[in-house]
Each structure stands twice: as C-alpha cells, then as structure tokens.
Amino acid sequence: MSEALDPREATYVGRRTDGTIIKRPMSPHLQAYDMLQMSSATSITHRITGGAWAVGTLVFVWWLAALAAGPESFANVQWFLSSFLGILFLFGLTAVAWYHTLNGIRHLNWDAGRGFDLPTMYRSGRAVVIGTGVMTVLTWFIGIIAW
Amino acid sequence: MSKPEVNSLRSPLGRVRGLGSAKSGTHHWWMMRVTSVALLPLFLWFVYACFVLAGASYAETKAFVGAPVNAVLFLLLIGFLFHHIANGLQEVVEDYVRPELKRMLWLFAIKGLSGLLAMIAAFSVLRVAFT
Structure with a gap:
C-alpha cells in the first residue's frame, strides 16, 4: 500500500479470504451516481451557489470601497456594472442569490424537523427551482422599472 | 469482553456535552443557522436597496x-x-x-480574506457615513 495521507484511508484496507490485501470499494462516486435526483442535485447546487455568491461579494466590496474613495473610482464600478459583462454577472448573481436564499429556507425547515418525507422533499425542491426563476425575473422586472 | 473503565467522576454525558470531535460542539453548525436567519431580512432589504440605487448618481448613492x-x-x-x-x-x-496541511492553509486564506473584505466594506460604509 502507498503512504496513506488521510486517516480515513486506513478503513479502506481489507483482506480477501486468501489473505491478499485489497482496497475495499468506496461508496458510489460521480460516475456511478445519478446526479439528477432532486435530493443530490439541489444539495450540490446549494453549495455551488453559496461559493459563487461568496465570490460575487468581491464586487459588492469593490462597489462600497469605490463609493468611499470618490466619484472617479465609483464611475469605474458603474461602468463595469452597466457593461454587457457586468449585466450578465449581475443577472447570474441574482439567480444564484435567490436559489441559495430559497433553498436556505428549505434547509431551515429541515432543521426544524419538517418536510423530510420524499413527496414533500420533491415538492419543496421543485418550488425552489421554479421560485428561483420567478424571483430572478421579477427582481429584474422591478429593477428595470426602478432604473 | 472487558468491562468499560470509568476513571473520572464526571458523567459520560457531562464530558462530551458541548465538545465532540471538533471540541466546539454544535457551535459552527448553530452559527450557520443564526447567520442565515439574520441574513434573510437583510437580503430582502438589500434587494430593495438595489431597486432604490438602480441608475442612481454618485451623490444619490452616497446619500443613501x-x-x-x-x-x-x-x-x-x-x-x-x-x-x-x-x-x-x-x-x-x-x-x-x-x-491536513493543505486544508489548514485553505482555511487560513478563507478566514483571512473574509476578515479583510469585511473590514474594507465596513470601513467604506463608515467613511461614506462620516464624510
């Protein structure tokens, strides 16, 4: 066996009946696992959107720092945010934020011990996906009217 | 089978309460819930702020x-x-x-960067408010 870097790897060492040492099988990995189930798909999307939103806050900090620095630097942020790339970024961030928020509420509901049964889990998952679409479009609709 | 040894006057429950393998019990998990609940109304307010500030000038944004x-x-x-x-x-x-080492360095980077960004953002708000 090669050097084990992770203590968990020790639990994967097993022996066949003839005594030879083997690495025992791990739980199903990406290739063997259906990623399009409501349970796992909404779960990993929650993580991805959380990470994406965290990266997106860099622009929020840039915006605040530029506002504090003065009109010239603020004009730079406004230029980026009103560019094609900036609008695309903001639209993506809106969808990411609504998904993470709505699925976060779903998680808080689970934390309260409710909604664990499969039919409810599928229904709440669909509600989060549809809700994300509706809230993203609604946010931009109101945003453009307010512009 | 040998009997489990007890060489402490504290009860098993008393010894694990609030600790666990991470030595901080459920603190990390619980703080995620506390902050997420706090962020719900703050996020809705931020969306409202974005509506107000859409297309606003430098002076208007600063005033808001x-x-x-x-x-x-x-x-x-x-x-x-x-x-x-x-x-x-x-x-x-x-x-x-x-x-472990790689993980620790990643955690240093995340904690450090989060703290730095939070300070820059908070200082900016204060500077806007007081100038």
Whole structure:
C-alpha cells in the first residue's frame, strides 16, 4: 500500500479470504451516481451557489470601497456594472442569490424537523427551482422599472 | 469482553456535552443557522436597496448608503454575511481538501480574506457615513 495521507484511508484496507490485501470499494462516486435526483442535485447546487455568491461579494466590496474613495473610482464600478459583462454577472448573481436564499429556507425547515418525507422533499425542491426563476425575473422586472 | 473503565467522576454525558470531535460542539453548525436567519431580512432589504440605487448618481448613492438607518443595516449585513461566508466555505474545504496541511492553509486564506473584505466594506460604509 502507498503512504496513506488521510486517516480515513486506513478503513479502506481489507483482506480477501486468501489473505491478499485489497482496497475495499468506496461508496458510489460521480460516475456511478445519478446526479439528477432532486435530493443530490439541489444539495450540490446549494453549495455551488453559496461559493459563487461568496465570490460575487468581491464586487459588492469593490462597489462600497469605490463609493468611499470618490466619484472617479465609483464611475469605474458603474461602468463595469452597466457593461454587457457586468449585466450578465449581475443577472447570474441574482439567480444564484435567490436559489441559495430559497433553498436556505428549505434547509431551515429541515432543521426544524419538517418536510423530510420524499413527496414533500420533491415538492419543496421543485418550488425552489421554479421560485428561483420567478424571483430572478421579477427582481429584474422591478429593477428595470426602478432604473 | 472487558468491562468499560470509568476513571473520572464526571458523567459520560457531562464530558462530551458541548465538545465532540471538533471540541466546539454544535457551535459552527448553530452559527450557520443564526447567520442565515439574520441574513434573510437583510437580503430582502438589500434587494430593495438595489431597486432604490438602480441608475442612481454618485451623490444619490452616497446619500443613501450614508443615511443612519441604511449605514447600520449595511454594517449588520456585512458582519453576518462574511461570518456566513467564512463558515460556509470552511465547511466545503473541510469536506473536500486533503491532506491536513493543505486544508489548514485553505482555511487560513478563507478566514483571512473574509476578515479583510469585511473590514474594507465596513470601513467604506463608515467613511461614506462620516464624510
């Protein structure tokens, strides 16, 4: 066996009946696992959107720092945010934020011990996906009217 | 089979209460919930702020962010947001990054960067409010 870097790897060492040492099988990995189930798909999307939103806050900090620095630097942020790339970024961030928020509420509901049964889990998952679409479009609709 | 040995006067429950393998019990998990609940109304307020500030000039934006109630809400948002981000990303790193040293360096980077960004954002709000 090669050097084990992770203590968990020790639990994967097993022996066949003839005594030879083997690495025992791990739980199903990406290739063997259906990623399009409501349970796992909404779960990993929650993580991805959380990470994406965290990266997106860099622009929020840039915006605040530029506002504090003065009109010239603020004009730079406004230029980026009103560019094609900036609008695309903001639209993506809106969808990411609504998904993470709505699925976060779903998680808080689970934390309260409710909604664990499969039919409810599928229904709440669909509600989060549809809700994300509706809230993203609604946010931009109101945003453009307010512009 | 040998009997389990007890060489402490404290009860088993008393010894594990609030600790566990992470030595901090459920504190990390619980703070994720506390910050997420706090961020729900703050996020809705931020969406409202975005509507107000859409197409606003530099002076208008400065007046809005610097207004007492808005500045306080921005500071609250920044505090809860970066606490939530640092702890959330920590969870992801602890799940996926091996070995121990690499994981520790990632955690240093996440905590350090979150703290730095939170300070820059909070200082900016204060500067806008007080100048």
